[in-house]
Structure formats: C-alpha cells, structure tokens
Amino acid sequence: MASFVKNTTSSADGMIITYETTGQGPGLIIVHGALTDIEEYTELAVFLSGKFTVHLMQRRDREGHCELYKIEDDCEDLLAVQRATGAVLLFGHSFGGLVALETAVLFNPFERIIVYEPGVSIHGNWDWLTVYQSAMARKKYHLAFAVFVQGMGHSPLSKAPRWLATLILRLAIRGKEWQLKKKLLVSNLREHQEVKRLEGSYRKYATLSSPVLLAGGQASPPFIHDMLSILAGVIPASQVMMLPGLHHLSPQNGEVPALLAGHIVEFFDSPV
Structure with a gap:
C-alpha cells in the first residue's frame, strides 16, 4: 500500500494549504470536487503512484468558514502547490476541473491538463x-x-x-x-x-495553449456530453474521451478509478 506524506504551503493570502504526496515520477496534482475532500481520491492516487509523484491538494474552506470565498482563491492555492512541488501535470474532477481550467487561464503553469466532467455551466438551471x-x-x-x-x-x-x-x-x-x-x-x-457566476464564461478557455483532455463517462447524462463537446470546440489543443461504464463519481474511492488511471497515464505519456 502506498504511503502518503503530508505537506503544506502558503497561498497568496497567507492561507495554509495542505497536500499529500505519494509515488515517484513526474509531478501530478489532483484537485478534488465539491462535497468531498482528498480522502476520496487516495485510490486513484495509488493507481497513479507507480508512474507519477502524485499530490492530492486539499481545497480550502472544507469547514465552511470562508464567507467571502471566490474561485480565484482556489486558483491561487493550486498555483501555490504547483510552485511548491514543481508539478506540471494536472487532473481536476467536477468542481476541481473548473478550478483547473480557471487556474490554467489565469496563470498557465501546467504543460498538460485532464479535466473529468468539469463543473462548467453553459445552460444551467439554477x-x-x-x-x-x-x-x-x-x-x-x-x-x-x-x-x-x-x-x-x-x-x-x-x-x-x-x-x-x-x-x-x-x-x-x-x-x-x-x-x-x-x-x-x-x-x-x-x-x-x-x-x-461563471455561467457562460467558458469562451475564455480559447486562450489555453496546453493540451487538455476532456474526459467523461458514457453513463453520465447527455448534458455532460454536450458540455464536453462545446468545450472541445473552444479549447484549441483539446480532445474528448468518453469512457464506457463510467459516470460522474468514477474518479472517487469505491468506484472505478483503476480504469480512469490507465487513460490518465496514456494521455500524460503520449507524445506532444
């Protein structure tokens, strides 16, 4: 069983950000989704640890204390972890996928990015x-x-x-x-x-220069498929991959992260 080492770094506003590290190889940061934390992604990290040094970033406000929260805070936190680790590979799930794309637009610190069903709202019902x-x-x-x-x-x-x-x-x-x-x-x-608040702002992702894999599960509802297709038409160096049998929660523990891990390795190892 892989072991995890707990680390911390400071974000731009002084917030202490925790991340846990396992494995060896090129650095890869995983950004978790909403209503969860890094503990739900340890199985995915273990599957990837033979090929990468995996950093599980704990997003801020896991206790609901930050009344003035904005997504740019998470972007600054992710940038802080990237600078502390030197990792240039990024995987974001759901809301974490939105954080990944927003961070890439603001700072562009990553060479390759995978977002699994990112929390991008295009025609949302709120x-x-x-x-x-x-x-x-x-x-x-x-x-x-x-x-x-x-x-x-x-x-x-x-x-x-x-x-x-x-x-x-x-x-x-x-x-x-x-x-x-x-x-x-x-x-x-x-x-x-x-x-x-970010509804419909996805066109700014046209400025992304890094290769982006837009991943999703074939078992997910049609609006997910549509959203990924629209993003693929906006992000220049992007491709869509729909995985049979997978759904929105598939990257998390107890689901099917092993299958997803194989595709993550393939994308990050493939020639530019």
Missing part, C-alpha cells in the same frame, strides 16, 4: 440554488443535500418527488459519510454560487 440556501438557513441539511443531488441532474433521483429523494438519500448516506457531506454543505453552496 432554480434549485435558492431552495438549497433556504433549506440550509432552516438547518434542514438532509433536504438541502437532496435538493443539490436533484439539481445537479446526475442521479435517477433527479426526477423523483423531493420527499422521496430526501428519504432515500437519508437512508443511503449515513454515519461518517453523512457527517462529511453535512460538514461540506456550506462550502458546497458557496462553490456553486461561483459556478453560477
């Missing part, structure tokens, strides 16, 4: 966000979580009555897993407020 915020204000945390799951549109529960979706999720996600989700609900709200 009605759920107000309901989510209201549920949080009333401390109806299970309801807020169900509203989010339905609003994202990745789950069959998206079309279920809300009371039923809330009940099913309450029964399915319990114990330690639920405590983590509950802790991250505030951060999740602020992060998706940023996604909404």
Whole structure:
C-alpha cells in the first residue's frame, strides 16, 4: 500500500494549504470536487503512484468558514502547490476541473491538463440554488443535500418527488459519510454560487495553449456530453474521451478509478 506524506504551503493570502504526496515520477496534482475532500481520491492516487509523484491538494474552506470565498482563491492555492512541488501535470474532477481550467487561464503553469466532467455551466438551471440556501438557513441539511443531488441532474433521483429523494438519500448516506457531506454543505453552496457566476464564461478557455483532455463517462447524462463537446470546440489543443461504464463519481474511492488511471497515464505519456 502506498504511503502518503503530508505537506503544506502558503497561498497568496497567507492561507495554509495542505497536500499529500505519494509515488515517484513526474509531478501530478489532483484537485478534488465539491462535497468531498482528498480522502476520496487516495485510490486513484495509488493507481497513479507507480508512474507519477502524485499530490492530492486539499481545497480550502472544507469547514465552511470562508464567507467571502471566490474561485480565484482556489486558483491561487493550486498555483501555490504547483510552485511548491514543481508539478506540471494536472487532473481536476467536477468542481476541481473548473478550478483547473480557471487556474490554467489565469496563470498557465501546467504543460498538460485532464479535466473529468468539469463543473462548467453553459445552460444551467439554477432554480434549485435558492431552495438549497433556504433549506440550509432552516438547518434542514438532509433536504438541502437532496435538493443539490436533484439539481445537479446526475442521479435517477433527479426526477423523483423531493420527499422521496430526501428519504432515500437519508437512508443511503449515513454515519461518517453523512457527517462529511453535512460538514461540506456550506462550502458546497458557496462553490456553486461561483459556478453560477461563471455561467457562460467558458469562451475564455480559447486562450489555453496546453493540451487538455476532456474526459467523461458514457453513463453520465447527455448534458455532460454536450458540455464536453462545446468545450472541445473552444479549447484549441483539446480532445474528448468518453469512457464506457463510467459516470460522474468514477474518479472517487469505491468506484472505478483503476480504469480512469490507465487513460490518465496514456494521455500524460503520449507524445506532444
């Protein structure tokens, strides 16, 4: 079993950013998604550790304390980890994929980038966000979580009555897993407020010069396929890869990160 070494670095605003490192080879940073943390990506890191020195970056505001959060903070944090490690390869999942693309536009420190179903909103429906915020204000945390799951549109529960979706999720996600989700609900709200703010701004990714692999799962809903296709038409040195049997959460522990890891290695090892 691979071992992880905990490291820290300082971001531009003085925030201490934690990242955990394993493996050997060229440096690769993994940026996790919303409603999760680096612990959910250790299996993917282990699969990659034979080929790369993998750095799992813990994004800020995992406790929901940063009331003035903006995505540029995460971009500055990622740049700080990149400078501390010298890593020039980048993998971002979901909201972490959005952070990856935004960082590349702002600072361009990476030679190659993979984003798996990045949280880029092109024609989003944001009605759920107000309901989510209201549920949080009333401390109806299970309801807020169900509203989010339905609003994202990745789950069959998206079309279920809300009371039923809330009940099913309450029964399915319990114990330690639920405590983590509950802790991250505030951060999740602020992060998706940023996604909404960036709605339709994807055309700026036309300035990216690094090769970008736009990855996704064939089991994901059509709007994901459409979003990746649109991004491929904007980002100059990009390609789309849809993987059979994979879905939005596939990079995380307990899913199928081994299959994804093979394609990550192939892209980063391929000739420019």
